[in-house]
Amino acid sequence: xxxxxxxxxxxxxxxxxxxxxxxxxxxxxxxxxxxxxxxxxxxxxxxxxxxxxxxxxxxxxxxxxxxxxxxxxxxxxxxxxxxxxxxxxxxxxxxxxxxxxxxxxxxxxxxxxxxxxxxxxxxxxxxxxxxxxxxxxxxxxxxxxxxxxxxxxxxxxxxxxxxxxxxxxxxxxxxxxxxxxxxxxxxxxxxxxxxxxxxxxxxxxxxxxxxxxxxxxxxxxxxxxxxxxxxxxxxxxxxxxxxxxxxxxxxxxxxxxxxxxxxxxxxxxxxxxxxxxxxxxxxxxxxxxxxxxxxxxxxxxxxxxxxxxxxxxxxxxxxxxxxxxxxxxxxxxxxxxxxxxxxxxxxxxxxxxxxxxxxxxxxxxxxxxxxxxxxxxxxxxxxxxxxxxxxxxxxxxxxxxxxxxxxxxxxxxxxxxxxxxxxxxxxxxxxxxxxxx
Amino acid sequence: xxxxxxxxxxxxxxxxxxxxxxxxxxxxxxxxxxxxxxxxxxxxxxxxxxxxxxxxxxxxxxxxxxxxxxxxxxxxxxxxxxxxxxxxxxxxxxxxxxxxxxxxxxxxxxxxxxxxxxxxxxxxxxxxxxxxxxxxxxxxxxxxxxxxxxxxxxxxxxxxxxxxxxxxxxxxxxxxxxxxxxxxxxxxxxxxxxxxxxxxxxxxxxxxxxxxxxxxxxxxxxxxxxxxxxxxxxxxxxxxxxxxxxxxxxxxxxxxxxxxxxxxxxxxxxxxxxxxxxxxxxxxxxxxxxxxxxxxxxxxxxxxxxxxxxxxxxxxxxxxxxxxxxxxxxxxxxxxxxxxxxxxxxxxxxxxxxxxxxxxxxxxxxxxxxxxxxxxxxxxxxxxxxxxxxxxxxxxxxxxxxxxxxxxxxxxxxxxxxxxxxxxxxxxxxxxxxxxx
Ligand SMILES: NC(=O)c1ccc[n+]([C@@H]2O[C@H](COP(=O)([O-])OP(=O)(O)OC[C@H]3O[C@@H](n4cnc5c(N)ncnc54)[C@H](OP(=O)(O)O)[C@@H]3O)[C@@H](O)[C@H]2O)c1
Ligand SMILES: NC(=O)c1ccc[n+]([C@@H]2O[C@H](COP(=O)([O-])OP(=O)(O)OC[C@H]3O[C@@H](n4cnc5c(N)ncnc54)[C@H](OP(=O)(O)O)[C@@H]3O)[C@@H](O)[C@H]2O)c1
Numbered sequence: 001x002x003x004x005x006x007x008x009x010x011x012x013x014x015x016x017x018x019x020x021x022x023x024x025x026x027x028x029x030x031x032x033x034x035x036x037x038x039x040x041x042x043x044x045x046x047x048x049x050x051x052x053x054x055x056x057x058x059x060x061x062x063x064x065x066x067x068x069x070x071x072x073x074x075x076x077x078x079x080x081x082x083x084x085x086x087x088x089x090x091x092x093x094x095x096x097x098x099x100x101x102x103x104x105x106x107x108x109x110x111x112x113x114x115x116x117x118x119x120x121x122x123x124x125x126x127x128x129x130x131x132x133x134x135x136x137x138x139x140x141x142x143x144x145x146x147x148x149x150x151x152x153x154x155x156x157x158x159x160x161x162x163x164x165x166x167x168x169x170x171x172x173x174x175x176x177x178x179x180x181x182x183x184x185x186x187x188x189x190x191x192x193x194x195x196x197x198x199x200x201x202x203x204x205x206x207x208x209x210x211x212x213x214x215x216x217x218x219x220x221x222x223x224x225x226x227x228x229x230x231x232x233x234x235x236x237x238x239x240x241x242x243x244x245x246x247x248x249x250x251x252x253x254x255x256x257x258x259x260x261x262x263x264x265x266x267x268x269x270x271x272x273x274x275x276x277x278x279x280x281x282x283x284x285x286x287x288x289x290x291x292x293x294x295x296x297x298x299x300x301x302x303x304x305x306x307x308x309x310x311x312x313x314x315x316x317x318x319x320x321x322x323x324x325x326x327x328x329x330x331x332x333x334x335x336x337x338x339x340x341x342x343x344x345x346x347x348x349x350x351x352x353x354x355x356x357x358x359x360x361x362x363x364x365x366x367x368x369x370x371x372x373x374x375x376x377x378x379x380x381x382x383x384x385x386x387x388x389x390x391x392x393x394x395x396x397x398x399x400x401x402x403x404x405x406x407x408x409x410x411x412x413x414x415x416x417x418x419x420x421x422x423x424x425x426x427x428x429x430x431x432x433x434x435x436x437x
Numbered sequence: 438x439x440x441x442x443x444x445x446x447x448x449x450x451x452x453x454x455x456x457x458x459x460x461x462x463x464x465x466x467x468x469x470x471x472x473x474x475x476x477x478x479x480x481x482x483x484x485x486x487x488x489x490x491x492x493x494x495x496x497x498x499x500x501x502x503x504x505x506x507x508x509x510x511x512x513x514x515x516x517x518x519x520x521x522x523x524x525x526x527x528x529x530x531x532x533x534x535x536x537x538x539x540x541x542x543x544x545x546x547x548x549x550x551x552x553x554x555x556x557x558x559x560x561x562x563x564x565x566x567x568x569x570x571x572x573x574x575x576x577x578x579x580x581x582x583x584x585x586x587x588x589x590x591x592x593x594x595x596x597x598x599x600x601x602x603x604x605x606x607x608x609x610x611x612x613x614x615x616x617x618x619x620x621x622x623x624x625x626x627x628x629x630x631x632x633x634x635x636x637x638x639x640x641x642x643x644x645x646x647x648x649x650x651x652x653x654x655x656x657x658x659x660x661x662x663x664x665x666x667x668x669x670x671x672x673x674x675x676x677x678x679x680x681x682x683x684x685x686x687x688x689x690x691x692x693x694x695x696x697x698x699x700x701x702x703x704x705x706x707x708x709x710x711x712x713x714x715x716x717x718x719x720x721x722x723x724x725x726x727x728x729x730x731x732x733x734x735x736x737x738x739x740x741x742x743x744x745x746x747x748x749x750x751x752x753x754x755x756x757x758x759x760x761x762x763x764x765x766x767x768x769x770x771x772x773x774x775x776x777x778x779x780x781x782x783x784x785x786x787x788x789x790x791x792x793x794x795x796x797x798x799x800x801x802x803x804x805x806x807x808x809x810x811x812x813x814x815x816x817x818x819x820x821x822x823x824x825x826x827x828x829x830x831x832x833x834x835x836x837x838x839x840x841x842x843x844x845x846x847x848x849x850x851x852x853x854x855x856x857x858x859x860x861x862x863x864x865x866x867x868x869x870x871x872x873x874x
Contacts, residue, residue: 026735030591036656036778037588133586139736141578141586149570149578151474151764152756154467219473281742284721298463298753299576299743305718306739316735319589324773327588333770336761341473 003078008043009326012077012102014070014093015084016049016059019107019134022315023081024059034319038326046073048084048093075100079325081318082106087114094119098126103325107134107318113208113224116215120338129328129335131321136209137162137290139313140306141320146216146294147336154297155217158256159435162209164288164308165200166232166252168192170240170273171286174249179237192288202231203252203271210254213292214269217256219342222269228349230272239273242359242401242430248275249283253435259347266345268352272433275357280436293436350410355384355437357403359429360419364390364398368424372400375422379415381407397426403434439769440515445480446763449514449539451507451530452521453486453496456544456571459752460518460759461496471756475763483510485521485530512537516762518755519543524551531556535563540762544571544755550645550661553652557775566765566772568758573646574599574727576750577743578757583653583731584773590733592654595693596872599646601725601745602637603669603689605629607677607710608723611686616674629725639668640689640708647691650729651706654693656779659706665786667709676710679796679838679867685712686720690872696784703782705789709870712794717873730873787847792821792874794840796866797856801827801835805861809837812859816852818844834863840871 003009011027013020027034027044035041044061048070056066067073070089074080074097082097082104084090090111094104095118104123106112112119112132123130133143137160146155161167165187172183184201187193199205207227214222232252243250250273257268276283281303285291290308295301307313328334362368369386376383382405389399404412420428440446448464450457464471464481472478481498485507493503504510507526511517511534519534519541521527527548531541532555541560543549549556549569560567570580574597583592598604602624609620621638624630636642644664651659669689680687687710694705713720718740722728727745732738744750765771799805806823813820819842826836841849857865 022735026589030589033591033656033779034589037776139733140739141582144581144586145578148761149581149754149757151760152463152467152471152758153753154470219470281721284718296576296753298459298749298756300747300750302577302741302743304739304741307737310737312735313737316590316733317586319735320586321589323588324585327773328770331771333765334768336764339474342470 003040003330006040008041009038009329010045010076010078011042011322012045012073012080013047014080014082016047016056017083018311019314019318020047020083021056021059022311023083023318024061026315026319028060034323037323039330040326042322042326045077048073071096074102077102078329079103079105079322081322082108083318085110087111091115091118095122098122098128101126101128103129103329105318105321105325106132107314108132109135109205109208109212113211116223117221124337127334129325131325131335133321134314134317136212137292138306138308138310139316140290140292140304140308142292142304143212143216145304146213150296150299153299155294156258156297157295158213158217158292159282160213160254160292161251161282161285161290162254162292162308163200163206163252164290165193165197166206167285167290168288169201170232170235170250170252173237173240177237177240180233180235201233203229206252206254206271210256210269210271213254214256214267215340218258218267218344219339220267220344221340222267222346226269226346228270228272232273235273236430239430239432242357243275243432246275246357247278248434249278250274250432251276251282255435257352259352261345261347261351266347268347270349270352274433274435276436282436350408352409353406354409354412355404355406355434356412357432357434358416358419360400360425361397361427361429362400363424363426364396369400371422371424372419375418376404376415379411379418381411381415399429440477440767443477445478446475446766447482447513447515448479448759449482449510449517450484451517451519453484453493454520455748456751456755457484457520458493458496459748460520460755461498463752463756465497471760474760476767477763479759479763482514485510508533511539514539515766516540516542516759518759519545520755522547524548528552528555532559535559535565538563538565540566540766542755542758542762543569544751545569546572546642546645546649550648553660554658561774564771566762568762568772570758571751571754573649574729575743575745575747576753577727577729577741577745579729579741580649580653582741583650587731587733587736590735592731592733593695594732595650595654595729596719597646597650597691597729598688598719598722598727599691599729599745600637600643600689601727602630602634603643604722604727605725606638607669607672607687607689610672610674610677614674614677617670617672638670640666643689643691643708647693647706647708650691651693651704652777655695655704655781656776657704657781658777659704659783663706663783665707665709669710672710673867676867676869679794680712680869683712683794683840684715685871686715687711687869688713688719692872694789696789698782698784698788703784705784707786707789711870711872713873719873787845789846790843791846791849792841792843792871793849793853794869794871795853795856797837797862798834798864798866799837800861800863801833806837808859808861809856812855813841813852816848816855818848818852836866
């Protein structure tokens with residue numbers, strides 16, 4: 001559909017919660033700037049919500065714009081902004097919008113990560129744009145840089161802190177020395193964690209973002225189901241202490257790597273807590289901030305840092321996409337569509353190459369270190385350092401701290417299993433992967 | 438000109454030095470990936486250099502591609518990549534390329550900052566794209582995020598470390614305590630500073646980048662001539678020490694700010710050394726790395742970090758632009774053109790609001806502090822803190838360290854002048870602006 005010169009671009013907003021209300025407000029407050037940047041005014045033609053009668057004093061729009069009939073609303077827009085979240089009805093509404101010729105902007109990581117290909121194919125079939133910058137790391141421009149700025153490069157690795165809640169919790173545990181449960185309660189009280197924090201602390205949210213990042217970085221379809229996921233619920237005060245002693249911090253990382261499997265290129269995508277050296281740029285990401293570290297062949301190391309959530313920051317990313325889609329509407333042409341040409345296999349975690357930091361409580365007697373070392377050797381895992389600390393009490397126990405070289409995760413986890421079974425090992429105090437060293 | 442499906446996109450490379458040779462190599466090595474991402478193969482049709490006969494063993498292309506006739510080469514390309522540098526002949530070649538219908542990618546900060554509007558108008562007139570991501574902060578995607586990702590937001594401030602040489606020198610001075618001259622020699626020996634380091638150490642290079650960033654961030658035409666520029670040649674070991682004692686580091690910053698002048702919006706653009714608190718994200722940018730800190734109304738604080746120079750990193754940015762321009766060539770449509778609709782006035786430094794950190798050697802006797810304070814008061818500058826240190830020797834001298842509140846730079850520099858003229862002030866040891874606090 002060619003755009004008539006001077007005519008407004010009709011925008012439908014689906015959802016008016018944390019993100020949607022910021023989008024509506026900024027659309028109104030910045031109307032003149034947006035019109036100048038798009039080349040035509042943006043006209044908000046309706047806002048679909050569950051409860052259209054609800055007073056929304058912080059949303060400065062004509063109340064008659066609110067509707068419960070999202071199905072109808074999407075048929076009379078040039079661009080649809082979906083900020084409802086979840087799989088249904090968001091998916092159906094987006095597909096319907098595209099069939100009616102609208103471009104789509106979404107912040108919906110869950111949907112894009114679970115069923116992106118359905119959306120991408122619909123966008124291509126209908127010749128419309130689909131943008132979702134806000135789905136990963138909120139305000140931080142990361143999808144556009146990976147997809148466009150690095151389009152001439154080869155990405156090796158993306159390593160991100162992409163969930164603010166878990167970073168807040170881990171940061172507080174690091175500062176206070178407190179345990180996981182009590183710190184989550186504190187985060188809830190401060191509004192940094194939801195009443196049901198499962199999606200964040202179990203790593204589901206980060207896994208969705210990892211899938212999206214990996215898809216773009218490696219031109220391969222990666223969905224949430226491909227992502228190995230471990231949350232932070234098992235991270236103990238002992239782990240945090242062990243990290244400190246190793247001059248590291250514990251971060252929940254989303255890692256997307258180009259790896260070699262059976263002699264050819266493949267992709268490993270995983271979310272898990274890891275020790276990161278304090279000197280690494282990601283280590284200094286505090287509180288609920290997000291950051292994404294990218295290593296590319298020619299560009300080298302890049303880092304992108306900012307706010308990963310919140311109404312206004314997320315709305316900033318949504319509006320950036322909205323301007324792009326609307327501008328293309330006005331000028332003709334399209335943004336880059338999905339690209340999955342590389343179609344690399346996604347390997348499971350066992351094949352990924354990682355390093356472990358292991359603390360063990362052992363019997364303090366001759367021969368124990370040799371026993372422990374033998375277990376590593378049997379699994380073909382080579383040890384980088386071993387440190388032995390006398391136990392706190394004079395009770396014949398000692399602490400062994402082992403940092404391994406890189407080995408497959410399968411070999412490393414088998415090693416830990418065998419260590420735990422040794423008669424001379426009382427307790428496996430902490431096991432954590434080491435990244436960024 | 439519509440692109441014939443399947444036909445290659447013809448690429449002409451102007452310049453084959455540090456950046457150009459990396460571009461040529463990556464074009465060759467990544468040919469398959471690039472073709473998949475563009476939707477058509479990229480065909481290198483020629484490389485213009487000064488000395489076409491010169492052997493270039495590190496550039497894996499057919500030697501017959503080299504030519505001295507750049508004027509002719511640009512007439513037979515779909516996209517021209519200009520990595521010669523300088524004003525002429527680069528400008529004429531770019532204009533000629535556009536007149537012949539080619540899109541242009543350039544890494545030439547000097548040219549874009551000095552005479553951008555001539556280029557932008559030619560691009561618009563000829564309906565072609567002009568991209569120049571590599572001109573600012575090398576590999577770091579910063580222009581595309583500012584121009585596109587933040588297109589729905591309002592940028593308040595851009596503050597960047599955009600010159601690697603000066604950051605390397607200041608970082609070394611901080612670590613070693615050595616003076617400027619000796620550190621520049623060290624940087625030259627290590628290849629981090631050129632034989633003639635003027636463009637870097639006098640801030641010309643950073644000023645060009647500041648002009649480009651300000652133009653995009655504020656939708657206003659800002660050229661190098663608008664930028665207040667101070668280099669690092671006057672930064673002394675005493676300044677670095679003073680910064681240390683104030684828990685700061687000295688950085689050469691390019692600052693682009695939205696300010697209020699005579700009651701309406703305006704822009705301040707300046708390059709100067711400044712003290713930055715060690716806790717600020719920019720303070721941890723070491724060696725020759727670059728980083729750009731952006732504050733936007735909705736997005737909040739963002740930071741972009743990476744390598745600001747070097748053949749491969751710069752070529753990564755060039756190729757990202759090349760893929761974008763070529764993709765638009767293939768699919769039809771254009772990227773966002775120049776936008777100068779806001780047309781804000783650029784104020785001079787005197788009107789910018791800054792803070793100063795001043796160290797003075799004074800006579801250690803009653804009444805001197807009152808005298809000093811009176812000078813500040815006369816200029817209407819309010820003092821945040823004063824610290825008094827006994828001099829190293831018992832000679833009746835003391836050191837006063839004053840940090841001011843925000844005031845116009847004009848008032849602050851007048852204050853320093855008056856202080857220097859006081860009979861009780863022996864020496865103005867260090868004067869430096871404070872940013873990021
Ligand atoms: N919050 C963040 O910081 C953040 C950051 C990045 C991405 N995101 C993503 O942004 C999206 C929205 O998040 P949010 O935090 O703004 O959610 P939210 O506050 O829960 O708001 C959801 C909105 O959708 C409306 N809605 C729910 N079901 C609907 C239906 N069936 N039909 C029409 N409208 C319906 C709700 O209407 P009522 O108002 O009537 O209840 C509400 O306005 C999610 O995909 C989320 O993952 C959020
Ligand atoms: N180097 C970096 O790290 C970096 C980073 C960001 C941006 N940039 C920008 O990238 C551009 C290129 O920088 P560079 O470091 O690659 O420069 P360079 O190493 O000096 O290379 C310049 C190239 O241009 C060729 N050339 C010079 N005059 C010419 C003419 N009249 N006609 C045709 N070719 C001519 C030279 O030919 P010969 O080979 O025959 O001498 C050489 O190949 C500049 O605008 C620079 O500001 C550079």
